Amino acid sequence: MTKAPRIRPKPQASPQSTRGGGRAQKTAARREAILAAALDEFAAQGFAATRLDDVARRAGVAKGTIYLHFRDKEALFQDLVRSVLSPLVGMLETIAQTDAPLRSLAERIVEVFVSEIYGTRRKDVIRLIITEGPRFPKLAEFYYREVLSRVIQAMRGLLRHAFERGELESEAILRFPQLLVAPGLVAIIWSGLFDRFEPLDVRALMHAHLDLLFGKGTR
Amino acid sequence: MTKAPRIRPKPQASPQSTRGGGRAQKTAARREAILAAALDEFAAQGFAATRLDDVARRAGVAKGTIYLHFRDKEALFQDLVRSVLSPLVGMLETIAQTDAPLRSLAERIVEVFVSEIYGTRRKDVIRLIITEGPRFPKLAEFYYREVLSRVIQAMRGLLRHAFERGELESEAILRFPQLLVAPGLVAIIWSGLFDRFEPLDVRALMHAHLDLLFGKGTR
Amino acid sequence: MTKAPRIRPKPQASPQSTRGGGRAQKTAARREAILAAALDEFAAQGFAATRLDDVARRAGVAKGTIYLHFRDKEALFQDLVRSVLSPLVGMLETIAQTDAPLRSLAERIVEVFVSEIYGTRRKDVIRLIITEGPRFPKLAEFYYREVLSRVIQAMRGLLRHAFERGELESEAILRFPQLLVAPGLVAIIWSGLFDRFEPLDVRALMHAHLDLLFGKGTR
Amino acid sequence: MTKAPRIRPKPQASPQSTRGGGRAQKTAARREAILAAALDEFAAQGFAATRLDDVARRAGVAKGTIYLHFRDKEALFQDLVRSVLSPLVGMLETIAQTDAPLRSLAERIVEVFVSEIYGTRRKDVIRLIITEGPRFPKLAEFYYREVLSRVIQAMRGLLRHAFERGELESEAILRFPQLLVAPGLVAIIWSGLFDRFEPLDVRALMHAHLDLLFGKGTR
DNA sequence: GATGAATGAGGGTTCATTCAT
DNA sequence: TATGAATGAACCCTCATTCAT
Numbered sequence: 001m002t003k004a005p006r007i008r009p010k011p012q013a014s015p016q017s018t019r020g021g022g023r024a025q026k027t028a029a030r031r032e033a034i035l036a037a038a039l040d041e042f043a044a045q046g047f048a049a050t051r052l053d054d055v056a057r058r059a060g061v062a063k064g065t066i067y068l069h070f071r072d073k074e075a076l077f078q079d080l081v082r083s084v085l086s087p088l089v090g091m092l093e094t095i096a097q098t099d100a101p102l103r104s105l106a107e108r109i110v111e112v113f114v115s116e117i118y119g120t121r122r123k124d125v126i127r128l129i130i131t132e133g134p135r136f137p138k139l140a141e142f143y144y145r146e147v148l149s150r151v152i153q154a155m156r157g158l159l160r161h162a163f164e165r166g167e168l169e170s171e172a173i174l175r176f177p178q179l180l181v182a183p184g185l186v187a188i189i190w191s192g193l194f195d196r197f198e199p200l201d202v203r204a205l206m207h208a209h210l211d212l213l214f215g216k217g218t219r
Numbered sequence: 220m221t222k223a224p225r226i227r228p229k230p231q232a233s234p235q236s237t238r239g240g241g242r243a244q245k246t247a248a249r250r251e252a253i254l255a256a257a258l259d260e261f262a263a264q265g266f267a268a269t270r271l272d273d274v275a276r277r278a279g280v281a282k283g284t285i286y287l288h289f290r291d292k293e294a295l296f297q298d299l300v301r302s303v304l305s306p307l308v309g310m311l312e313t314i315a316q317t318d319a320p321l322r323s324l325a326e327r328i329v330e331v332f333v334s335e336i337y338g339t340r341r342k343d344v345i346r347l348i349i350t351e352g353p354r355f356p357k358l359a360e361f362y363y364r365e366v367l368s369r370v371i372q373a374m375r376g377l378l379r380h381a382f383e384r385g386e387l388e389s390e391a392i393l394r395f396p397q398l399l400v401a402p403g404l405v406a407i408i409w410s411g412l413f414d415r416f417e418p419l420d421v422r423a424l425m426h427a428h429l430d431l432l433f434g435k436g437t438r
Numbered sequence: 439m440t441k442a443p444r445i446r447p448k449p450q451a452s453p454q455s456t457r458g459g460g461r462a463q464k465t466a467a468r469r470e471a472i473l474a475a476a477l478d479e480f481a482a483q484g485f486a487a488t489r490l491d492d493v494a495r496r497a498g499v500a501k502g503t504i505y506l507h508f509r510d511k512e513a514l515f516q517d518l519v520r521s522v523l524s525p526l527v528g529m530l531e532t533i534a535q536t537d538a539p540l541r542s543l544a545e546r547i548v549e550v551f552v553s554e555i556y557g558t559r560r561k562d563v564i565r566l567i568i569t570e571g572p573r574f575p576k577l578a579e580f581y582y583r584e585v586l587s588r589v590i591q592a593m594r595g596l597l598r599h600a601f602e603r604g605e606l607e608s609e610a611i612l613r614f615p616q617l618l619v620a621p622g623l624v625a626i627i628w629s630g631l632f633d634r635f636e637p638l639d640v641r642a643l644m645h646a647h648l649d650l651l652f653g654k655g656t657r
Numbered sequence: 658m659t660k661a662p663r664i665r666p667k668p669q670a671s672p673q674s675t676r677g678g679g680r681a682q683k684t685a686a687r688r689e690a691i692l693a694a695a696l697d698e699f700a701a702q703g704f705a706a707t708r709l710d711d712v713a714r715r716a717g718v719a720k721g722t723i724y725l726h727f728r729d730k731e732a733l734f735q736d737l738v739r740s741v742l743s744p745l746v747g748m749l750e751t752i753a754q755t756d757a758p759l760r761s762l763a764e765r766i767v768e769v770f771v772s773e774i775y776g777t778r779r780k781d782v783i784r785l786i787i788t789e790g791p792r793f794p795k796l797a798e799f800y801y802r803e804v805l806s807r808v809i810q811a812m813r814g815l816l817r818h819a820f821e822r823g824e825l826e827s828e829a830i831l832r833f834p835q836l837l838v839a840p841g842l843v844a845i846i847w848s849g850l851f852d853r854f855e856p857l858d859v860r861a862l863m864h865a866h867l868d869l870l871f872g873k874g875t876r
Numbered sequence: 877g878a879t880g881a882a883t884g885a886g887g888g889t890t891c892a893t894t895c896a897t
Numbered sequence: 898t899a900t901g902a903a904t905g906a907a908c909c910c911t912c913a914t915t916c917a918t
Contacts, residue, residue, distance in 0.1 A: 023880095023881085023918075026881095027881075030881090030882090044353075045354065046265070046267060046350075046351075046353075046354060047267075048265065048267035048268045049267045049354065051907085051908065051909090052908080052909065052910085053907095053908075053909090061882080061883090062882060062883045062884055063883085063884065063885095063909090063910085064882070064883060064884065064910085064911080064912085065881080065882055065883075066910095067909095067910070067911080068881065068882075072909080072910075073909070073910090127353075129412070130349065130350065130408055130412070131265075131349070131350035131351075131353075132265075132350075133411065133412040134263075134265070134346075134350075134411045134412065135264065135265055135268065140412045140413065141416070143412075144412070144413050144416050144417075145416075148413065149416075149417075169434070170430050170431060170434075172427035172428070172430045172431050173427070173431060175423075175427060176402075176423075176424050176427045176428075178402070178405055178409070178419075178424065179402060179405075179424070179427065179428055179431065181405075182401040182402050182404070182405040182428075183395075183397070183398060183401050185401070185404065185405055185408065186397055186398075186400075186401040186404050186405070189349055189404065190397070192352065192353045193348070193349070193352040193353065193359045193362075193363070194359065194363050194367065197360070197363050197364075197368075198363075198368075200397075204394075204395075205395050205397070205398070208391035208392070208394060208395045208398065209391070209395075209398055209401075211389050211391045212389060212391050212392060212398065212431065212432055213431055215388070215389075242898090246898085249899095270890085270891065270892085271891080271892065271893090272891075272892090275901095280899080280900090281899060281900040281901055282892090282893090282900080282901065283893090283894080283895085283899070283900055283901065284898085284899055284900070286892095286893070286894080287898070287899075291892075291893075292892065292893090461896095461897075461901095461902085464902090465902075468902090468903090482791070483792065484703070484705060484788075484789075484791075484792060485705075486703060486705030486706045487705045487792065489886085489887065489888090490887075490888065490889090491886095491887075491888090499903075499904090500903060500904045500905055501888090501889090501904085501905065502889085502890080502891085502903070502904060502905065502906095503902080503903055503904070505888095505889070505890080506901095506902065506903075510888075510889075511887095511888065511889090565791075567850070568787065568788065568846055568850070569703075569787065569788035569789075569791075570703075570788075571849065571850040572701075572703070572784075572788075572849045572850065573702065573703060573706065578850045578851065579854070581850075582850070582851050582854050582855075583854075586851065587854075587855075607872070608865075608868050608869060608872075610865035610866070610868040610869050611865070611869060613861075613865060614840075614861075614862050614865045614866075616840070616843055616847070616857075616862065617840060617843075617862070617865065617866055617869065619843075620839040620840050620842070620843040620866075621833075621835070621836060621839050623839070623842065623843050623846065624835055624836075624838075624839040624842050624843070627787055627842065627846075628835065630790065630791050631786070631787070631790040631791065631797045631800075631801070632797065632801050632805065635798070635801050635802075635806075636801075636806075638835075642832070642833075643833050643835065643836070646827075646829035646830070646832060646833045646836065647829070647833075647836055647839075649827050649829040650827060650829050650830060650836065650869065650870055651869055653826070653827075680877085683877095684877080687878095708911085708912065708913085709912080709913065709914090710912070710913090713880095718878080718879090719878060719879040719880055720879080720880065720913090720914090721878070721879055721880065721914090721915080721916085722877085722878055722879070722880095724913095724914070724915080725877070725878075729913075729914075730913065730914090
């Protein structure tokens, strides 16, 4: 035939490609690597400005490999958010079942927030929802349905219980459970924008908030 | 996930719409039209996904005209944010000089927030800072330097004064004045993401917050 | 801002860019240049294998310029075919109105075919319809509706007339007017595939065909 | 214009479908399955738009398996065409040796064309040669050398014979034997493009053609 | 031999930016 | 100044081909 044959350079096997794990395991590992790389890139650049080329390079795979695991850039983004947030749901429901004085419960929630969200990549995913949500209504909906509405439900339950036991002076927070987590959100936003000017001690912030809500001495 | 449908702008201002006025006035009017259009687009699409073509069409000018007023897309974005936020600074300093009981001051701040920020395009600019700030460090810095740090300074002054007058039970909020505005931020974020699932009454939210901070009866 | 500014090399004005013609004229000329280049490339490579890069280079424009004139590759292909074939329609209708002995009419049709189709780029467009039609049903439909069915209509009219005047021995060709143009089609296909092995004299071929249909001496 | 919807193949042959048989037989069966699948796909999509992935799926083999039987996509295409057309050659030579009145011979050729080409996948292969030939000169050459030139040779012999016996009025068809097969080609092309608008009865078409060539009553 | 995950070059399309008018 | 046609770099996605298993 006439067409000049395309010369394709032979790729060199990467050194780690021979090390253990079954086929399926390696595939799953690759998927995880891509998700991890995607989180880094999306968190740093935002959805639109992230290049799949960079994700691939960071994950140590070829560009095309991404498409073996995710339909397109949007699906990658979506799957990333879901895979990171899904474990949260279970965690939240466990806490909600506890029956303890409100203040100690709140303390535990703060702890969980700090160690399981603020101190992890989940913080970045929450930020991504905040920043990209307006352009991804389905994602915002997922987050609302799977996470937020449940958290709020659970909190309302706890708070009503506490209110009935007389542990709450005001029913304000019962109407707006968002007020409980507001400082957490603020901390997440602050950390991405202003930490280099004025670092924020989240744990202290949230305990100060609890002091305000419950009075200082009640701990 | 279906991406949010890109909102297609219709041209709003025709070039003739600024009848009369000198050359300089017409130029200024064009600049304002571009900024207004840019706000619409950036707020709806985010920085990266906004096309200058759309901004131009919405502003009723040619694409090239934008470059007569702004060096590039980034400069347009930054000038926009600055032009919207700058008036805030003065406003804040005025409030800070008032000498009134803390609670009534807080009420006024809430009012100002609701009417001058939440009820206006400024809300969108704040959201833009939150969403685009990580990619625009200069902008975050500007916002911190020109707005946030001053607000916090002023608040600290007010709060210290109040504390000394015995109007504050706890010094928690003195250490973290962010707690005062946290519900405002949460409201801004909520409105962009979840209002269609569960609308939020900002004013009520913020008054509930004040009730929590000061006790219900103190108004 | 943090992002490294993309350095854009300045394009050099091409020497011919200053020569006459109004703006609209130049735009139209560019459009024509793109269509001409597209015909060359599509004819040589087929639709799928044609690269818009090559079309642009051949037309002497930048790749993006194509998109100022055509929505996408498919629209370019479609517009190309239509722009080349549309003039044919009028031509055909003119011929059909003639009232002359069938044989001389047939001779004229042969002449028109040879000089207006076979001897021009229209030949390539017909070939494109044949080769790409199965993948572009809309195009085949356009061709059938705008060209073929009209040609066949007109021919049927002429032939019926001739038949009634006793100029036709058999009504076979009346039922299958395709038989009149079959040699033309064969010539077009032959020329693209086998001319280098055995060139074909189209005019002679078609006259031989007429001899078969009408008998040799009737000219 | 809407592109023709890509037809998605369903796997047809499962690997186990060739029960029994030696290793070599199984290998040959796989090869045939691939060729059959390739014919389906190439005929439906054309060379460039056909994906080997689809061929493999349709053949019920893995993608890599194709490369065990064919050097690359081009070789698959060419082997396909050759394997389908080669049997034709023998068939044609058999016919050419017959010594019968021209008209009855022509009738037989029509029959063979309709039943052995038009009614089979060979029609698709002929179309493929027409549509892809310009991009595959080697293939066009093969077709010319192995099929066409022989057919024409054989026909010339038959026709000269008939001419000498006085069965032919004009020597026109002797100079252009292509005229004999022209309607066949037209039918093949028509069927792929316009059958949905106006179906064509090939057999009737070709008999009408014979009527034209030999006069109606001579059958 | 057979598999199918992985590769990465290639191409269609977009859009910030420029510049002749 | 204002325009908007033109530019071309960049980026998402596809798919022929390879190769470890």
